Amino acid sequence: MISTLMGYDEELAPILEKIAHRIISRRITYTCCSKIFRGVLELNDYEELISAIKNCKVTVVNFYSTNCPYCRAYHPVFEYVASKYSGRAGFYRLNIDYNPEIAWRMEILGTPTTILFVNGKQINQLYGYITPEVLERHVVAALDKAKCLNKG
Secondary structure (H helix, E strand, O other): OHHHHHOOOOOOHHHHHHHHHHHHOOOOOOOOOOOOOOOEEEEOOHHHHHHHHHHOOEEEEEEEOOOOHHHHHHHHHHHHHHHHOEOOEEEEEEEOOOOHHHHHHOOOOOOOEEEEEEOOEEEEEEEOOOOHHHHHHHHHHHHHHOOOOOOO
16 A cells, blocks of 8 residues: 555545546556556546556456445455456456446446456456456456566
8 A cells, every 4th residue: 555655644545545546547558557556446436447447458347236245255355366466457346336327337237246458448247256266367368468467
């Protein structure tokens, strides 16, 4: 996290991460993700989703619901794979309970749903709880397609 690296307290962490996210999202060309993207960031609206997709050559978004038991079980899987591939892909979560219009736009019919994007285009949609090995296999394939597998 930016705040712990720079010595800021935990209340500033989400603010600093959001500012960093917006600064980086102004780039026009797709690049393999920067090391600034560590772990999983929470998206709050459609503009943030579009910006996230443009941030990195490879973007992985987990759409979840608050009361979904499979989503709660899948969260550590998503976090684990995100920690392994930080700096090569951007990993995000979006709660569809608070963003039903995004679920409709993205054709999310159930949760958890994980969508992988390469160069801004959706390449895969994974439904339900999946194992770390399955998610990792799809992330590695996306990174390979984007030529970001050995970066970071």
